[in-house]
Amino acid sequence: MTRLIRAKAPLRVSFAGGGTDVAPFPAQEGGLVLSATINRYAYGSLTPRDDAQIRVESVDFGMSMDMSADDALSFDGRLDLVKAAIRRLGRGGFDLFLHTGAPPGSGLGASSSVMVAVIGLLKEYHRLPLTDYEIAEMAFVLEREDLGIKGGCQDQYAATFGGFNYLEIEGDRVLVNPLRIPSDVIHELEHNMLLCYTGRTRKSDHIIDDQMQRYRESDAEALEGLRMQKRLALEMKDALLRRRLTEFGELLGTAWSYKKKMSPRISNQHIDEAYDSACREGALGGKVTGAGGGGYMLFFCPFQKKHRVAAAMTRMGVEVSEFEFVDHGLTTWGIDG
Numbered sequence: 001m002t003r004l005i006r007a008k009a010p011l012r013v014s015f016a017g018g019g020t021d022v023a024p025f026p027a028q029e030g031g032l033v034l035s036a037t038i039n040r041y042a043y044g045s046l047t048p049r050d051d052a053q054i055r056v057e058s059v060d061f062g063m064s065m066d067m068s069a070d071d072a073l074s075f076d077g078r079l080d081l082v083k084a085a086i087r088r089l090g091r092g093g094f095d096l097f098l099h100t101g102a103p104p105g106s107g108l109g110a111s112s113s114v115m116v117a118v119i120g121l122l123k124e125y126h127r128l129p130l131t132d133y134e135i136a137e138m139a140f141v142l143e144r145e146d147l148g149i150k151g152g153c154q155d156q157y158a159a160t161f162g163g164f165n166y167l168e169i170e171g172d173r174v175l176v177n178p179l180r181i182p183s184d185v186i187h188e189l190e191h192n193m194l195l196c197y198t199g200r201t202r203k204s205d206h207i208i209d210d211q212m213q214r215y216r217e218s219d220a221e222a223l224e225g226l227r228m229q230k231r232l233a234l235e236m237k238d239a240l241l242r243r244r245l246t247e248f249g250e251l252l253g254t255a256w257s258y259k260k261k262m263s264p265r266i267s268n269q270h271i272d273e274a275y276d277s278a279c280r281e282g283a284l285g286g287k288v289t290g291a292g293g294g295g296y297m298l299f300f301c302p303f304q305k306k307h308r309v310a311a312a313m314t315r316m317g318v319e320v321s322e323f324e325f326v327d328h329g330l331t332t333w334g335i336d337g
Contacts, residue, residue, distance in 0.1 A: 007120040010037035011108040012158035017233035021152030031169035040101035042113035047091035059099040108156030109291025116159040136160040162329025197319040211263040225261030249300030253285025266292030
């Protein structure tokens with residue numbers, strides 16, 4: 001009987017500190033990121049085969065690929081995340097099936113969650129003794145170094161560890177500080193927050209390039225935006241731990257105002273109009289959840305006004321959804337197929 005391997009890795013929402021995890025900022029000034037994982041996942045399934053063939057199918061990209069143990073795994077834009085993980089962790093014979101609960105490029109860290117899920121599957125398949133820190137670091141290296149995908153390190157650590165985390169980043173060193181948020185605070189956050197999909201995914205490379213170029217050139221606004229992200233990550237962490245949720249919601253808006261200073265490409269007319277409309281209907285604050293330019297927006301709304309904000313977003317053609325926070329990261333298990 002074949003033993004099937006399953007994996008899931010959660011997506012995340014980032015509250016503050018995004019951008020301070022992108023080189024060269026962490027090496028020069030140190031980064032701080034506050035984020036939490038939600039009940040949307042990158043799912044994976046691995047079915048061992050009796051031969052040395054590998055078949056990969058991705059629902060998100062509508063793409064499948066077949067290879068053998070002798071094939072060169074060149075990075076050509078076709079399922080490169082999977083190829084990078086197989087090159088690093090070893091081949092074999094198996095069928096790999098992948099699906100994610102958010103579109104690629106939507107700002108919830110989906111690609112990193114996929115990478116973490118694939119590493120989890122191959123870890124179990126090859127019976128490798130990898131720790132959570134080793135999995136997260138490997139996912140980062142495969143994405144950022146092997147594949148040259150621009151970005152930071154927060155997503156890989158969020159997907160691996162799960163929960164509310166306060167990341168301290170000094171150069172190549174990442175320290176994950178799990179936050180013990182009381183359950184009633186988490187319930188209240190869920191009660192008052194909306195996740196809104198603008199319907200426009202973005203390729204973040206050019207945004208991140210512009211943001212970091214401005215930092216290297218000591219652009220005053222970019223410097224202010226990045227440095228305030230660190231301060232706001234700390235202030236928002238304290239607000240959560242001290243149960244000051246109104247303050248947390250307002251700081252979410254402050255974080256967005258400073259995030260936009262990091263690059264003029266982070267926002268656009270559509271995002272600005274959606275944000276202004278949400279605030280007119282009662283949202284205390286909100287932000288784009290990823291690098292910017294599109295994808296998901298996150299709003300904090302007093303519960304009695306939440307329906308008005310949702311209605312305003314729907315009128316603008318923005319897809320509105322509620323969500324829950326989850327405290328577990330990468331999870332793997334096996335079943336008899």
